[in-house]
Amino acid sequence: MKMKLALLLGKILYLLGKPFGKSTNLPGELALKICPDMMGRFRFDGKVLAVTGSNGKTSTANMVAHILKKQGHAVAHNAKGSNLTGGVATTLLVASTMGGRVKQDFVVLEVDERFSRLIFRDFSPDYLLCTNLFRDQLTRNGNVDVIIEKLHEAIKPSVKLILNGNDPISGDLAPGNKRVYYGLGKTAQSSEKCRNITHDAKVCPRCFGRMNYTYYHYNHIGGYACAKCGYTNPEWAYTADQVDFATGDFTINGCRVHTDYKDLFNILNTTAAVAACTELGLPLEACCEAISTFVALKQRYDEFRVGDRKAVMILSKNQNPVSFDQSITHVLEREGEKTVVVFINNINHTGHKDTTWLYDIGFERLLGKVDAIVGTGPRAYDLAVRLKLAGFPSEKVRIERDLSQLKPVIDKTRGDICILTELYDAKSILEVISK
DSSP: OHHHHHHHHHHHHHHHHGGGTOOSSHHHHHHHHHOTTGGGGOEESSEEEEEEOSSSHHHHHHHHHHHHHHTTOOEEEOTTOOOSHHHHHHHHHHHBOTTSEEOSSEEEEEOOTTTHHHHTSSOOOSEEEEOOOOOOOHHHHOSHHHHHHHHHHHOOTTOEEEEETTOTTGGGSSTTSOEEEEEEOOOTTOBSSOOSSOOSOSBOTTTOOBEEEEEEEETTEEEEEETTTOOBOOOOSEEEEEEETTTTEEEETTEEEEOSSOSHHHHHHHHHHHHHHHHTTOOHHHHHHHHTTOOOOTTTEEEEEETTEEEEEEEOOTTOHHHHHHHHHHHHHSOSOEEEEEEOOSOTTTOOOOOGGGGGSOGGGGTTTSSEEEEESTTHHHHHHHHHHTTOOGGGEEEEOOGGGHHHHHHTSOSEEEEEEOHHHHHHHHHHHTO
């Protein structure tokens, strides 16, 4: 009786909240208060895939859902990235019948890595794809070892893992479980030395010996081998190769793929999505054809114009240096003159005032490469201090904490406008600069 009441009220709240954008978490949270073990009572006709990781899980989950839908399958999916317990519960209750049956061919769930043990307390996915593991939101998550412990609590022995064969940390998850790996060999954009400050695998996660690298894609993602125990890149079941960064073409196990987002980070995530869908039973060729039509959500990457200037909005995950480093890579790949606009706020939802994560971001890579950096938001002066330590001359840094006064400052700069911020602040910035 509790289950039916939870589903009924959850579905009603979903319908009432949808027009106001309040339907992603609240229905599930309410339903779980009524029936705390609701997640374990769902019955699935199809396969369940969970996607987690420090970076790229939203895009990768969206790519997986895109491939499956392109092949004509019915998919239940938390597409807007509501990946905590309430968001996952909402996705399942909306997809289910009043009897708790989820009839879709596939269920694709983006899952917060820290909340995974709570989400999968009463049920388990058939497959788990982990994109990578980095230091992430330290005030919330602590060291990456804490996240590994949470994931090990969540991963039951029956779950098949789909793992990044270039990541020595996530690649070693739940060693007793069945698994397949995907990976990308050295490319023209890979480097022999790490370009980033954040490097979480300088020592082996197995024996703590020195980890050697033959190449880096970004941060600690690359070709690795432990000098002490021999832990090294595993054999990849899905290999990205023949990357043409000019056209966005590459291959996965010999099948041609095209992407409009021509960076190493996206190529690995695309390979992950194809690997997952192939493991779910789809033909590799069909997966590669489908993923070549994928377009990223405008909420996360959008190109537009501000007057006679080109502009791009590149969203980063708050308190996540690796995510911000990827945004900087996007900026550096753009040709021509450019100005970078950075919004720095207190931590959303908690209000914590920690900005130490700024010192793990490689702002130094922008030295001499941009006309100016414009800092805005409540913690803009914290950014100014970080940029001074990075060696930026004062005339290259403009600070305007008041967002409403930002546009006149930007108007005094030159080149393309590259806006780096996180999801919750993006709309307010667009409203100001588009006037």
